[in-house]
Each structure stands twice: as structure tokens, then as C-alpha cells.
Amino acid sequence: MQVFKFGGASVKDADGVKNVAEVLKQFPHEKLCVVISAMGKTTNALERLTKAFFYKTENAEEILEEIKQAHYTICKNLFANPSHAIYTDLENTFVELHWAIEDEPTHAYDFEYDQIVSIGEVLSTKIVSAYLNDIGITNKWMDARGLIQTDNTYREGKVDFELTEALVKTQIEPQLIIHSIVVTQGFIGGTSENFTTTLGREGSDYTASILAYCLNAHNVTIWKDVPGVLNADPKWFSHTKKIDELSYHDAIELTYYGATVIHPKTIKPLQNKQIPLYVKSFLNPKASGTVIKDGENRLNIPSYIFKVNQVLISIQPKDFSFIAEDNLSDIFELFSKHGVKINLMQLSAISFSVCCDDDTEKIKLLVAELQQTFKVLYNSNLELMTVRYYTPETIDLLTKNKVILLEQKSRFTVQMVMKNEE
Ligand code: ASP
Ligand code: MG
Numbered sequence: 001m002q003v004f005k006f007g008g009a010s011v012k013d014a015d016g017v018k019n020v021a022e023v024l025k026q027f028p029h030e031k032l033c034v035v036i037s038a039m040g041k042t043t044n045a046l047e048r049l050t051k052a053f054f055y056k057t058e059n060a061e062e063i064l065e066e067i068k069q070a071h072y073t074i075c076k077n078l079f080a081n082p083s084h085a086i087y088t089d090l091e092n093t094f095v096e097l098h099w100a101i102e103d104e105p106t107h108a109y110d111f112e113y114d115q116i117v118s119i120g121e122v123l124s125t126k127i128v129s130a131y132l133n134d135i136g137i138t139n140k141w142m143d144a145r146g147l148i149q150t151d152n153t154y155r156e157g158k159v160d161f162e163l164t165e166a167l168v169k170t171q172i173e174p175q176l177i178i179h180s181i182v183v184t185q186g187f188i189g190g191t192s193e194n195f196t197t198t199l200g201r202e203g204s205d206y207t208a209s210i211l212a213y214c215l216n217a218h219n220v221t222i223w224k225d226v227p228g229v230l231n232a233d234p235k236w237f238s239h240t241k242k243i244d245e246l247s248y249h250d251a252i253e254l255t256y257y258g259a260t261v262i263h264p265k266t267i268k269p270l271q272n273k274q275i276p277l278y279v280k281s282f283l284n285p286k287a288s289g290t291v292i293k294d295g296e297n298r299l300n301i302p303s304y305i306f307k308v309n310q311v312l313i314s315i316q317p318k319d320f321s322f323i324a325e326d327n328l329s330d331i332f333e334l335f336s337k338h339g340v341k342i343n344l345m346q347l348s349a350i351s352f353s354v355c356c357d358d359d360t361e362k363i364k365l366l367v368a369e370l371q372q373t374f375k376v377l378y379n380s381n382l383e384l385m386t387v388r389y390y391t392p393e394t395i396d397l398l399t400k401n402k403v404i405l406l407e408q409k410s411r412f413t414v415q416m417v418m419k420n421e422e
Helices: 014-025 042-055 060-076 085-102 109-117 119-134 161-179 204-215 248-256 264-273 325-337 360-370 392-398
Strands: 002-006 032-036 181-185 188-190 196-198 219-224 245-247 277-281 290-293 303-317 342-347 352-357 374-388 402-409 413-420
Touching (some): 002 014, 002 204, 014 119, 032 119, 032 204, 042 060, 042 085, 042 109, 042 119, 060 085, 060 119, 085 119, 109 119, 109 196, 119 181, 161 181, 161 204, 181 204, 204 219, 204 264, 248 264, 248 290, 248 303, 248 374, 303 360, 325 352, 342 402, 374 392, 374 402, 392 413
Parallel strands (some): 002 032, 002 219, 032 181, 219 277, 245 290
Antiparallel strands (some): 188 196, 303 352, 303 374, 342 352, 374 413, 402 413
């Protein structure tokens, strides 16, 4: 059996859903577990809805109505019959969503977020599953909240693999025997108390990998709007190349440094069971794409990861004393407390420098607390360039007209925090 994952871009409109069906038709004899994300930009809209509900930033009812209309528009293009059961099913789901935002918030923000934002995946899978059944691709819709079991870290649920494996095996396996295709949601899970959790933004890839692990799948395919894993993001670079084969090790390094093509958590469960991961184009399903699997081979071309909106924080003891293990551990504790993830760090005798995404609210609180003990300098509006398998020429090219504020090199990877020359 195989696990397929279709992201938001692949189901952003009715044509996208029809195309998913076309892809599935190419695998008539395969048992498939199909993982689907929320349609298009629905998750962003649901995030706005949560903010509006919680902080009264906007009119929540209006946002809910927009989300509703977007889904009905897609349905009208997929289900000609206005009394199709899907319409009642969606109506019921929207009533639930309406209930969630009707009263004043009673729980913490992250909890409310997960109960609301998770609905995007519920809606998309209901629509896709119903459409596939209509056109003769029989499948069973399953609720991932009863399969993927997590703790109650809302917005970043930690998966209980043992429990999840038992549930997935006993619930999905029998359905695959009857229906051949199971359709379920990416990104969402449930707690032992039956509350909904999410696995972190873009977490549907991770769901696919968890399910593949539990089902001992033959392989996983992530269907995307690019031909495979590229050596750079076409948003920033013009001459990108497709990578045909990538080791788990290189894949985990690249995603760790910020390559957004797959969620960083996706690799580990697959590596642990040696399940290959394919990244392929949903527009050209027969093309080879990229395969990520076990291997020693290093990439023979450099890969580039470019991040903008970076901030460089430099932390120094106020009395010119050394930065040592004890104050380092205090510093790390503060980063973790404020949920600020470190992209790069460097230590000198009396200064500790950290580069992170400029999440302004979080950084403000972090810096304020650091300033109670340390002298803190910071520089924003920076770029972080990472090159895996760099060559001297690539570095020359990338640093032209740039000022480098901090640089770190290992045998295979160079990272540079830079800004444009004035
Ligand atoms: N729909 C979720 C998001 O946009 C999960 C995903 O797409 O992987 O973050
Ligand atoms: Mg998405």
C-alpha cells in the first residue's frame, strides 16, 4: 500500500479536485491512504477567524461567511445536484464552527485555535471524498482526530506513536481491504480527552509520514505544483535544478535549514522504517520527480536556502565577564520560554549571537527579558543564506553587493547572515 498527500494548492478549486481524481485513476489496483490539506488558503482564513473571535480584531461572522462561500463555490462546480448529501454534511460542519465562535472564548488561545483551524481539513476531505465516490473512485472518509493521537500541546501536538500505531492498524487496515482507498485529513489529531490538536503549520506532510510508518507503507508520495525537490526556491532563484535523488540525511538537513518543500518532521518516521518518499508534480504524475531514500550519495550541486526578515541578536554580559555554560543555559531557557526558534548561533568570549525569524511580538518580549541580565544589541531586516555543498564560486556570487554580519562554515554547509550594501 502507498500513502499519498495532496496539499492545499492541489485542491484550491474544483479543477484541482478533479485533477486529484485523475492522479488517483493512474493507480487502479493500489491500496491508497490519501491525506489531504485544507483547500487553498483556508488555513490562513481560519487563523484570521480565530484572531477575530479571540481578540475581536475583525468581524468573525464575516470571515466565516467568506470561508463558507469559498467552499460552496467549489462544491457547485463538483456536485450538480443541489440536494446532494454533501451540502447537508457541510452545513452541519459549519454549524459546529459557528458554535465554536458564538460564545466568548473559554480556553487559552492555542486551544481555541486548534478547534477552529482544524475544520479546514475536515471540510476539504469531506468534499474530495464525496466527489471521488460520485465518479466511481470508491473510498472511505476517516477522521484523523481518532487516529493520530497527541498530547495536549495545542498547535504543536506531540504524537504518541504507540497509541497512534495501534489505532491506525486496527481502524485503517480493515477499511483498506474493503474500499482500497481511505481519505483522511493532514495536520490534525486528537487528545485522549477527544479535543482536537494540530501538528504545526504545513503539518500534513508529517501526517502522511506518520500513517506510512504505522501502516508499513511501501512508499509515500507528496504531490506538489513543482516537478520535485529543487536545489533552490524558484521564488528567489531563476536557474533552479530538480534533484532526482536525495538521501534522508540531506533531506533532513535541507528542511532543517528552512527548505519549505517538505515539513522537517516528515523524514524521521520514514527513515526509521526505510520507507522511500517521492515528491512529484500533480500536473505531470507520470514524471519521475524526486525520491528521498537511504543512501550515502552526496548531492553534486549546491542547494540554496534563502530566508528574509531575519534578526541578529547579540547578547553580552554587562560586566565584561565570559559567556559560560551557566548563562548559556539561562539564555536558552528564555528562547524556549518565548517560543523563539534559533536559525544560527555563534559564541565568542564575551558575546553570544543568535539569528532568528523576526517574529516581532515574540522577539520584543524575549529581548526585554534578556535585557534584565545582559546587554543586548540587535539588528533586523537581514537575510540568512544557507548553501549546502557550497563552492567558493557560489559564495562569491551570493555575497556580491552584500555585507556579511556573521558567517559559519562546516565541511558541507555555509551559512551567512547578510544585508545589502548601503
Ligand atoms: N492546512 C495546513 C496549513 O496550511 C496544513 C498543511 O497544509 O500542511 O498549514
Ligand atoms: Mg498548506
